[in-house]
Amino acid sequence: MPPTRASLRSHALAAATALTLRPVTTVVPLNRTGVRLGRRVAATSLAVLGPPLLGSRIVSVDRSTRRGPSVRGEWVRGPRAKRDDAVILYIHGSGYAICSARTHRGVTTRLSRATGLPIFACDYRLAPSHRFPAAADDVRAAYEWLVSEGHDPARIVIAGDSAGGHLGVDLTLQLLQEGVTPPAALMFFSPLFDPTFALAADRERRRRDPMISAVRVQRLLDLYFGETDRTTERMTFSFEGVGGFPATFLQAGGREMMAADAEELARALAACGGRCDLEIWPGQMHVFQAMPLLVPEAGPAIERAADFVVAELEAAERRGAFRLMEEGA
Template sequence: MTPTTDDHCLPRGAFSAGSRRTRLASLMTRLTLRPMTNLLPTSRGGIEFSRRLVATSMNLFGPVLEGTRVDLVAEGPVRGEWVRAPGLTPGSRVILYIHGSAYVICSARTHRGLTSRLSSATGLPVFTVDYRLAPEHPFPAAADDLEAAYRWLLSQGYDAANIVIAGDSAGGHLAADLIIENDRTGTPQPGAMVLFSPLIDLDFELSARMERTRKDPMISAKAARGLVALYTDGHDANLPRLRLDLALVRNFPPSLIQVGGAEMLRGDARHLHSMIEAGGGRSELEIWPDQMHVFQALPRLIPEAADALEHAAEFIEHVLETTVVQQESKEQLSR
């Protein structure tokens, strides 16, 4: 499939350019953060500094909603936290969230602001898996932890059709890997998938191609590749769980992909979207003009962050309600 242009993937009701605040934030990030991230070493000291920097930024520009309930979970190999928006009542549906940042930097805690707003927008509880990070825990630790968390939710009584997989950045690669593993093992697939700025190409060849036309405000493809290499840790890049192929996946869940028009991972987003559609699945791709990587996590900085989450919430509600109607129709026909 020929890659589409940004204009053909605009979110519903979007303008042809980001807001003035968005464009200013992108400029300031490119002038201040990008030079720093490109120079930070991948030594233990450099990684610890990166983790503190990102945690501080996420809390500053995307704080947790007041009144959010957080419950930590540590059951066998499953580590994570339940995040429930204020006033949320229990139900049969749930979001399983997979945070990103190159398998190295973030955690369930750094993403608590984003997951609290996602819970509020959807009215659903969010379980964020706190997978083990590289370089302390290289491949396939993160993928194994996600798989354990998904199966744990199934064992808790959640029907697969009522589980929504959501994630950002490296969480997108982990989500796609989970879908492939579910297909291989005959495990029921989730009801829907929503990804923000998904990373798919761990060699960052697609990102390098995007950078030739527009530099990412946050980091270069070369620097990002160095971080991800701490996870892949010398494994063959062609391993099936690293170079993902979705062509043979059956019953791929309906998916929404959101990506920023200013970031290098827009190439990955297009590639994932194309793979899903080529395999007969349903995918919606939204390229938000002038937005940075995972802009949904930065509402104090990016005005469009709330709109993007609302789009995601609408998609989730529509897909899950459609599934209910389809199931009821099947039951009526079988009587």
């Protein structure tokens, strides 16, 4: 189970963030210049607070097309990650506009080490140059590419953070609705579930998020969603009539406004008969798992997520072996 209280270092980091980063986010313009600045700040911050593990192997993949969905990203293997029997498709977050597979190497190398698995970190097209559904189309292309490369869907786990959670759920629902085999399991850190941001905004009115205001995030999401109605299908998800949704594991921080999204996603999956394990880590900020050098809880949280991934893959393997036995009987 998660700890019952946050460490002193986590409290100190949240307080420092509220005094520094949050005020800065209120003055940075949400235009192309502001987005470029945000990308530099995010890249620098994550490189300092969560650098990739030494001894990791990174291999770039670029199968870009001039138009339409493209497969871009990188294969990541953390130290001592030698398994080849399954793969994780990792979908980074940051409002569809800021981060990349490269900025998230701290998370992906640690998750790879903890699970022993290779990770394909998807680099989807970013706003404001590319709007909805460009990111979702690229994530779908990455999944289909992994399958075409010989990876059995029953041996693929989809993981991600923040906006990557919304993209991962969207992909899984698409596959189920089309009768296509979904991945073995899903695992998300601080997932976005409600693109209207009403849930998060309501929570932030009751307790300020140390990183950024709900209004600023809503405007950042506007760069991707534009004028698209966010209550339509593929925006506001409905699980009604959906069976066979993969087992899902969620972690969120107790101090972040998007804990409300994680809680609502867990409720929605439970309501449709799915299994969803939710952990709210007290005192933690948004995607605290990406800051292991300052947040003592980051490492144990990734280990718990890795335990879920490994357990679900083992369960899928047992189910597959049982089906083969039945077919041979």
